[in-house]
Amino acid sequence: MKFQPFELEYHQSQWEQIVDYNLTESGVHPMRLDELVGGDGDLLERLMESEIGYPHVNGNPELRQNIARLYNGADISNVLVTVGAAEANHIIMQTLMEPGDELLTQTPTYKQVWGLALNAGHTVRTFKLQPDAGWTVDLEELRNNVNDKTKIIAVCNPNNPTGYIMTAAEMQAIVDAAASVGAWILADEVYSGAERIQEHETPSFFGMYDKVLALGSMSKAYGLPGLRVGWIVGPTEMLDTIWRRHEYTAITAGAISNKLAAYALSPEVRPRIMKRTRAYIQTGYPTLEAWMDKQDGLFSYTPPQASAVSFIKYNLDIDSTELMEILCREASVFVGSGNSFGMDHHLRIAFGQGKDVLLEALGRIENTLAKLS
Numbered sequence: 437m438k439f440q441p442f443e444l445e446y447h448q449s450q451w452e453q454i455v456d457y458n459l460t461e462s463g464v465h466p467m468r469l470d471e472l473v474g475g476d477g478d479l480l481e482r483l484m485e486s487e488i489g490y491p492h493v494n495g496n497p498e499l500r501q502n503i504a505r506l507y508n509g510a511d512i513s514n515v516l517v518t519v520g521a522a523e524a525n526h527i528i529m530q531t532l533m534e535p536g537d538e539l540l541t542q543t544p545t546y547k548q549v550w551g552l553a554l555n556a557g558h559t560v561r562t563f564k565l566q567p568d569a570g571w572t573v574d575l576e577e578l579r580n581n582v583n584d585k586t587k588i589i590a591v592c593n594p595n596n597p598t599g600y601i602m603t604a605a606e607m608q609a610i611v612d613a614a615a616s617v618g619a620w621i622l623a624d625e626v627y628s629g630a631e632r633i634q635e636h637e638t639p640s641f642f643g644m645y646d647k648v649l650a651l652g653s654m655s656k657a658y659g660l661p662g663l664r665v666g667w668i669v670g671p672t673e674m675l676d677t678i679w680r681r682h683e684y685t686a687i688t689a690g691a692i693s694n695k696l697a698a699y700a701l702s703p704e705v706r707p708r709i710m711k712r713t714r715a716y717i718q719t720g721y722p723t724l725e726a727w728m729d730k731q732d733g734l735f736s737y738t739p740p741q742a743s744a745v746s747f748i749k750y751n752l753d754i755d756s757t758e759l760m761e762i763l764c765r766e767a768s769v770f771v772g773s774g775n776s777f778g779m780d781h782h783l784r785i786a787f788g789q790g791k792d793v794l795l796e797a798l799g800r801i802e803n804t805l806a807k808l809s
């Protein structure tokens with residue numbers, strides 16, 4: 437069987453460090469270390485004095501405690517810390533999927549679990565977020581595609597790339613579909629906390645059904661992707677089984693990262709970070725929207741409800757991967773191609789940047805597109 441590369445991350449590897457403007461960061465602009473630590477001399481002293489040894493393999497207890505606090509009904513035994521949500525997705529798939537099992541997942545979506553399932557020889561079925569209906573869930577397709585081989589229903593909520601947040605009824609429909617065949621729900625919730633249109637954070641699937649594995653991460657809503665800290669919240673017994681895979685894959689997340697993540701998620705510091713995130717998202721999007729509306733009907737879109745990206749349909753007869761490459765080469769601006777998320781003729785443009793940077797990058801895209809149309 438031919439290996440299926442992870443196309444989106446492959447493009448990131450190729451382009452993100454060499455372009456002038458990287459508009460693929462789906463979380464907000466990363467924090468500086470001094471912005472996170474601020475003037476907290478105590479923290480600095482504790483960091484300077486810490487031995488850089490192996491931390492707790494399943495995550496340092498203070499960090500796990502601070503994560504558990506974010507989920508109704510969770511305690512520290514329900515939390516496993518991983519190397520980003522990327523490792524979490526990986527070891528969940530390794531643990532749960534057995535020969536003959538099927539994955540049911542959304543489209544468009546972040547295609548990591550999709551690729552992992554295909555590469556392990558599993559059948560992947562999909563259900564749509566409907567482009568012509570505000571990205572709402574195609575519930576009929578969901579119900580039609582669940583069957584007694586479905587081992588996992590994987591959702592990304594809020595969704596990457598559309599920024600769509602499921603309604604309570606849609607979440608319940610996912611739970612009902614999973615419960616009807618005893619499937620697990622893999623709920624990738626890394627954009628929770630990065631809401632644009634509402635103050636409250638997106639509710640978790642955790643607590644709605646007993647077979648839920650909910651994922652979070654420091655990367656997106658906290659602007660700390662370089663910490664490489666993510667987590668799984670789920671039933672203790674299943675987490676213990678997944679932990680056995682974590683020992684093979686990564687052993688543990690980094691020692692300093694565990695400490696910085698615990699600090700960032702502490703009740704004293706977290707509100708400051710969330711405020712920063714919302715400010716980037718709420719000021720960035722109007723800049724992108726005003727620019728799109730100026731482009732003479734070239735783009736159509738449903739505004740994202742969360743995340744720092746917008747998934748935009750363009751009106752040009754050109755494949756989205758080709759267009760992405762032209763923009764990298766000619767404008768030195770990197771955006772996501774729709775193909776990477778399972779939907780051609782779209783671009784995913786990130787707006788969680790400072791306004792000047794965004795305007796300069798969008799101006800370059802405009803000039804390049806003008807030459808194409």
Ligand SMILES: Cc1ncc(COP(=O)(O)O)c(C=O)c1O
Nearest residue numbers: 520521522546592596653655666
């Ligand atoms: C939906 C989703 N899940 C997981 C990840 C991986 O994130 P992390 O940096 O936590 O490994 C990403 C990164 O883009 C993502 O968009």
